[in-house]
Amino acid sequence: MIVVPLGVASATPTAVRHLPSVALWREGSVFLFDCGENAQMRMLQAGIKRSKIEAIFISHFDVDHFSGLLGLLATLQLQRRDKPLTIVGPKGIKEYVEWNLKFSEIDPVYEINFHEIEEDIEVDRVFDADEYYVEARPLKHTKFCVGFRFQEKDRPGKVDAEKAEKMGISKDEQYKALKDGEDVTLDDGTVVKSHDIVGHPRPGDSFAYVTDTEYTPNAVKLAMNTNILYHEATFGKDLNDKASETGHSSTADAARVATEAQTKLLVIGHFSARYTNAHDLLQEARDGFYPAWLANELRPIFTDPTHERGIITPKVELNELNKKSGGSGGSKNYKGRKSSKGGGKKNFRSRKGGSSSRSKSSSRGNRSSSSNRSGSGSNYKRKTYGSSTYSANIKDKKDDSDSNSRRKITPRSSYDDFDRF
Numbered sequence: 001m002i003v004v005p006l007g008v009a010s011a012t013p014t015a016v017r018h019l020p021s022v023a024l025w026r027e028g029s030v031f032l033f034d035c036g037e038n039a040q041m042r043m044l045q046a047g048i049k050r051s052k053i054e055a056i057f058i059s060h061f062d063v064d065h066f067s068g069l070l071g072l073l074a075t076l077q078l079q080r081r082d083k084p085l086t087i088v089g090p091k092g093i094k095e096y097v098e099w100n101l102k103f104s105e106i107d108p109v110y111e112i113n114f115h116e117i118e119e120d121i122e123v124d125r126v127f128d129a130d131e132y133y134v135e136a137r138p139l140k141h142t143k144f145c146v147g148f149r150f151q152e153k154d155r156p157g158k159v160d161a162e163k164a165e166k167m168g169i170s171k172d173e174q175y176k177a178l179k180d181g182e183d184v185t186l187d188d189g190t191v192v193k194s195h196d197i198v199g200h201p202r203p204g205d206s207f208a209y210v211t212d213t214e215y216t217p218n219a220v221k222l223a224m225n226t227n228i229l230y231h232e233a234t235f236g237k238d239l240n241d242k243a244s245e246t247g248h249s250s251t252a253d254a255a256r257v258a259t260e261a262q263t264k265l266l267v268i269g270h271f272s273a274r275y276t277n278a279h280d281l282l283q284e285a286r287d288g289f290y291p292a293w294l295a296n297e298l299r300p301i302f303t304d305p306t307h308e309r310g311i312i313t314p315k316v317e318l319n320e321l322n323k324k325s326g327g328s329g330g331s332k333n334y335k336g337r338k339s340s341k342g343g344g345k346k347n348f349r350s351r352k353g354g355s356s357s358r359s360k361s362s363s364r365g366n367r368s369s370s371s372n373r374s375g376s377g378s379n380y381k382r383k384t385y386g387s388s389t390y391s392a393n394i395k396d397k398k399d400d401s402d403s404n405s406r407r408k409i410t411p412r413s414s415y416d417d418f419d420r421f
Helices: 039-046 069-078 093-103 161-166 172-179 217-223 237-246 251-261 279-288 331-338 362-370
Strands: 002-007 021-026 029-033 053-057 085-090 112-117 124-128 132-138 146-152 206-210 228-232 266-269 292-294
Touching: 002 039, 002 228, 002 266, 021 039, 021 146, 039 069, 053 069, 053 124, 053 132, 069 085, 069 093, 085 093, 085 124, 093 112, 112 124, 132 217, 146 217, 206 217, 217 228, 217 251, 228 251, 237 251, 251 266, 251 279, 251 292, 266 279, 279 292
Parallel strands: 029 053, 053 085, 085 112, 206 228, 228 266, 266 292
Antiparallel strands: 002 021, 021 029, 124 132, 132 146, 146 206
16 A cells, blocks of 8 residues: 655645645555645656546545546546546535536546535445445534545455365365355365464555544544554644634644554645745654654655555656755756867856956856855855755754754745635
8 A cells, every 4th residue: 555645735735735635556546535736747747547546535625625626537538538436525526526527518438436425424434345445534624524544454364375285275265265264164074164274364554534624533533543644734733723713733633643543654744835844843743643754745655665665656856855956056957068068178166255256257257246145255045945945055854853953934925815724
């Protein structure tokens, strides 16, 4: 089971964050939890085939959580999809999809099966297959919202082949019956008990998707003993009141759910646009629960890294937060300059603030002067907030446990009305 965050923003996209969507890959099948704007593009970039989608689960009708659904359905139509698709969501999802398809004059060549969730449910098994199921529980938001749990059914225990052979088991159908928990009667009348041959059942892997909610016991029930809990952390601990007012969770809420549910791994996402450095939120979550990870868009999260690593490979480069982007001074452009015409001479950048830079041509002089501001002898290092590189001169935390080095959270810009989200 592989979980791939496609969008980790809350309410509004930013330059580096997309609207909410998480893909789950299992044995070649894909399950989409929420489908924000641009979700299908992010699937392509993540290396996930849209044709492999088995079901789409919509948590609620805030636009940021389903704004990419119609575009994805139209793409599947153009691809001439020939297998059924299941769409799960609160009551009204069927009317919404069918009206928009009719308005767009799209008559799907594939079958769409809807499962609508009523508001008065306690728990609803919304998808059921031979080897796994998905259940939904209501959460606590400003409108009806559900969380989901993807649960693999318990797998049969391992067969003791040597012992089975000694007891006279030789046929494939006999082994199958024993693994299914059935006793087998041999030709001579001997009864071979299943529990004598087959070990204890092995619990299946599980994943919980909990977003757009205040703390609620239902979130704990969904996340109980999961391998991976994806939980929103829209706000930091200092904005607990804001979280309650808008029906969202803080980092402390996410850590509380993870602790009470005893999940194996907490992954936080759904960040407010006011946070330029999500690692500050991660530190807060880790103060209450460990291990906790950040949901990094397109970066796979594995339940079995030994066997799953390499199955899904992003098609775009994933820049680390403390690396420089490939801008005008990046290594790619520098290589390009080396290969340009000029007799093969190496072009070295002049030292910042050095006397030699002032004697160069005016074009170089302009570049060097921009690196030394206000006539001071100190080098000016530009801070780039809100980009995938985070900053060219601020290093990532040396140690997440070092609270003294924690940098204060800074608003992305002064002109956005953050009270809206």
